[in-house]
Amino acid sequence: MxxxxxxxxxxxxxxxxxxxxxxxxxxxxxxxxxxxxxxxIYKTTGDVMQGFAKSHTVPYLLESQDLAMGCAMSQATAPLLMSFGRVTSEPDQLAVMLYLTSGACIEEQAREYELQGLAQLRAMSAEGAEDAMIRQKRAYALASERYFKGWQHHNAFYGKPDESECPDFDEDLDEFVYFAGLLTGLQALNAEIQSTSSIGVPKNVGSTVARATSCLENDKWWGAPMALRATVWAMIPGALPQGEDAFHRLEIADRQGEQAGVRISHVFHAMAAMNRGDTERLRGIIRSHAESIKETPSNDQWRMVDAMATQLIVAMSDRMWMENTGHRTPFGQLGTFWDDQPEATEVMDLDDLL
Known part of the structure; x- marks a missing residue:
């Protein structure tokens, strides 16, 4: 070869x-x-969906007053949007908004069950009242679980408030989501208490949230950070700093919220009043809210926040009306109460005309 x-x-x-x-x-x-x-493909799709939701979906919903549609959206799309965390970065910021909104949806159901229970009590139906209360506690337990998930995602993105300094915010929406996350933490604890069960929410969440509100500009956010802080002061024994007056702070925050057209401070103020058992103060807050929404339209950019505030104020009013009359606040009469004295009318003396 x-x-x-x-x-x-x-x-x-x-x-x-x-x-x-x-x-x-x-x-x-x-x-x-x-x-x-x-x-x-999945990663690219997830990144696009997360970016679109933050840049367009969330701002669009915040400009809407249709809370029912917001509920439907958050509950229907949360599993889809959160599943992208399996193929790309975890959508922690988006999760805060999704779990805050979906938690509020279930909490609204819990309040409906409470009204049903009160109606059953007035009808002398012990079994019906007990059943409604059971459903109420179940709903609050689920709401607490959702809120707590939102709180955990908030901490994953911004850092635990007790262990990290104030974050640097790139834009207003980042700052708002930070505030929304603080609210999810407080709501998680409140809903857990209402459910009379143990979800695992740390009992120091209230004080943690109160301290973290100092990371936000109070004037920029309608007085809500101070209102949230003052509410914690009013509700947690020993939390009030020396020389502070929680309810005076809440009154100032109310005026800021009314002027801005974002009246979430009314809700915090009402929660503090309810916790203290101050019915007259609670009535005054409800009246103020009803007058304000007639006089000052909602801020265009934050209509949903203002609508949520009104929904919660109506719920408090409904509870008072149901306990005392057996029905909710009459339609179009928010700010009035069953025992209001009729306004005096001027009577013309016809003898003077003769």
Whole structure:
């Protein structure tokens, strides 16, 4: 065999081995490449969905007053949007809003069950009242679980308030989501207490939230950070700093919220009044809210926040009306009460005309 023939023979065997390797690579790509490509597609889709939701979906909803639609959206899309955390970064900021909103949806159901229970008590139906109360506690337990998830995602994104300094906010929405996260923490604890069960919410959440509100500009956010802080002072024994007056702070926050057209401070003020058992103060807050929404329209950018405040004020009014009359606040009469004295009317003396 000549040297040339030997070279050709060896080259042929080499090419054959190369073809074998190429075939193996092709088979591997055929079997496993789809997963790689799919993961790339899923990651890109997840990043796009998260970016779109933050840039457009959340701001759009915040400008809406349709709370029912907001509930439907958050409950229907939360599993889809949160599942993208399996293929890309965890959507922690978006999760705060989703769990705050979906938690509020279930809490609204809990309040409905409470009204049903009060109605059953007035009807002397012990079984019906007990059933409604059981459903109420179940709903509050679920609401607490959702709120607590929102609080955990808040801490994952911004850092635990007790263990980290104030975050640097890139834009107003980041700052608002931070405030919303603080609210989820406080609501998680409140709903857990209402459910009379143990969800695992740390009992120091209230004091943690109160301290964290100092990271927010009070004037910029309608007085709500101070209102939230003052509410914690009013509700937790020993939390009030020396020289502070929680209810005076809440009154100032109320005026700021009324002027801004975002009256969430009314809700905090009302919660503090209810906790103290101050019915007259609670009535005054409800009246003030009713007058304010007639005089000052909601802030265009934050309509949903203001609508949520009104929904919660109506719920408090409904509870008072149901306990005392057996029905909710009459339609269009928020700010009035069953025992209000009729306004005096001027009586014309007809004798003077004769």
């Amino acid at each position: 000549t040297a040339l023939q030997g070279f050709v023979q060896r080259s042929g065997r080499g090419f054959a081995r190369l073809r074998g390797v190429a075939a193996s690579v092709a088979v591997s790509l055929a079997l496993g490449g789809c997963g790689v490509v799919n993961n790339m």
